[in-house]
Amino acid sequence: MVIAGFSSNLLKATGCERIHGPKALSRARAVKVQSSLGGWKKQPLMKEMSNAVKSISSNLLQLLVDSTYKFSEQPVMNEGNFRPVNEIGEAVLLKDLEGYVPEDFPEGVYIRNGPNPLNPTKAIADSIFGSTQCTYFEGHGMLHAVYFNKNDVGEWCISYMNKYVDSETFELESKNNQLAFIPAADGQPYAMLVAFVLNMLRFGRPVKDSANTNIFEHAGRVYAIAENHLPYEINIYSLHTLGPYNVNGDWEQPFTSHPKKIPSSGELVIMGINPEKPHYLVGVISRVFYILLNLLTTNNISHEQADGQRLLHKVDLQFEESKFIHDIGVTTKYNIIMDYPLRFGISRTLLQKPIFDNDMNGKSRIGVMPRLGNVESIRWFDVGNHCSYHLFNCFEDGNEVTLNEKQK
Numbered sequence: 230m231v232i233a234g235f236s237s238n239l240l241k242a243t244g245c246e247r248i249h250g251p252k253a254l255s256r257a258r259a260v261k262v263q264s265s266l267g268g269w270k271k272q273p274l275m276k277e278m279s280n281a282v283k284s285i286s287s288n289l290l291q292l293l294v295d296s297t298y299k300f301s302e303q304p305v306m307n308e309g310n311f312r313p314v315n316e317i318g319e320a321v322l323l324k325d326l327e328g329y330v331p332e333d334f335p336e337g338v339y340i341r342n343g344p345n346p347l348n349p350t351k352a353i354a355d356s357i358f359g360s361t362q363c364t365y366f367e368g369h370g371m372l373h374a375v376y377f378n379k380n381d382v383g384e385w386c387i388s389y390m391n392k393y394v395d396s397e398t399f400e401l402e403s404k405n406n407q408l409a410f411i412p413a414a415d416g417q418p419y420a421m422l423v424a425f426v427l428n429m430l431r432f433g434r435p436v437k438d439s440a441n442t443n444i445f446e447h448a449g450r451v452y453a454i455a456e457n458h459l460p461y462e463i464n465i466y467s468l469h470t471l472g473p474y475n476v477n478g479d480w481e482q483p484f485t486s487h488p489k490k491i492p493s494s495g496e497l498v499i500m501g502i503n504p505e506k507p508h509y510l511v512g513v514i515s516r517v518f519y520i521l522l523n524l525l526t527t528n529n530i531s532h533e534q535a536d537g538q539r540l541l542h543k544v545d546l547q548f549e550e551s552k553f554i555h556d557i558g559v560t561t562k563y564n565i566i567m568d569y570p571l572r573f574g575i576s577r578t579l580l581q582k583p584i585f586d587n588d589m590n591g592k593s594r595i596g597v598m599p600r601l602g603n604v605e606s607i608r609w610f611d612v613g614n615h616c617s618y619h620l621f622n623c624f625e626d627g628n629e630v631t632l633n634e635k636q637k
């Protein structure tokens with residue numbers, strides 16, 4: 230969730246270009262074909278041919294899915310608190326509220342993010358390859374915002390708005406209001422593998438950009454995020470999605486849904502996991518008042534340095550295998566690394582193994598890394614075999630570092 234006051238200069242429209250997705254892939258392929266043949270005169274014909282081939286391939290794959298798969302409802306995903314709500318799109322003034330808002334409460338907005346499935350009646354996929362199903366975590370991200378404003382006579386006006394995060398894959402599925410991606414995150418290993426492959430062939434990625442896990446603020450900008458794709462920048466006034474965020478092109482893989490801001494400096498610490506090497510990266514993004522420090526020390530100031538969007542540090546921790554690590558901790562001086570034996574990877578399905586596997590005999594360790602340190606500077610501490618997703622708090626006390634976590 231994110232809480233933002235309206236008094237600060239919060240949002241600027243970003244010039245981020247959408248950098249991945251089927252459109253980008255098809256555009257890249259078309260350019261390559263045209264270039265290899267040379268001559269601008271051939272471009273319209275080649276473009277038409279490329280589009281035709283793409284269209285035929287897409288239609289054949291869709292035909293394969295339509296003729297092979299049967300989709301059905303997963304009732305628990307469509308009941309009670311899990312039942313999706315409709316998008317209202319525009320702010321609605323809330324009336325007949327109970328309680329009161331203190332006079333000195335700041336004007337601003339409270340936003341939470343969470344999964345809101347578009348097609349809950351098609352959450353199970355059965356085919357000759359086996360069965361797969363959606364998990365609770367796979368609904369498209371919906372932002373719920375409560376705005377606190379005062380009118381001209383100082384009375385509180387509280388309004389609510391919700392809106393889907395307009396990710397590239399949300400556009401795919403909402404365009405025709407039907408399921409596009411085959412559920413792939415849970416089910417029988419072989420069926421999951423086929424679902425991943427079919428999703429890759431049709432859309433250029435194995436699963437959706439759900440953007441449904443968290444919303445965070447950094448340097449006056451706000452982002453919706455899930456850990457399997459880049460964050461999407463959000464306009465908090467309209468809840469419109471402005472585009473994916475890749476730290477000015479310096480960070481091209483997903484990062485944790487729980488980035489940590491350093492209270493003393495304002496820098497943002499991120500980490501990203503990947504089934505392929507590099508399996509674990511740590512990054513540090515500049516703080517917003519970097520310009521102030523520069524003003525004091527040098528007259529050489531660039532716009533990139535000034536807006537708190539610069540990747541100051543990026544380091545590969547050189548993990549030998551992919552681990553599912555969901556969070557990272559910070560103290561004033563250190564990054565706290567969890568390295569627990571929860572392995573994951575799509576290729577595991579080739580061996581008829583589940584994507585996730587918690588090795589009960591595996592090694593668990595915790596790393597203490599200086600904020601801008603390298604892999605050699607990390608001091609590792611072996612701990613008893615366990616796994617956890619979240620850190621509650623980390624702090625320094627003299628020469629000791631303490632972390633609190635919830636064990637899973």
Ligand SMILES: [Fe+2]
Pocket residue numbers: 486487555618619
């Ligand atoms: Fe989490």
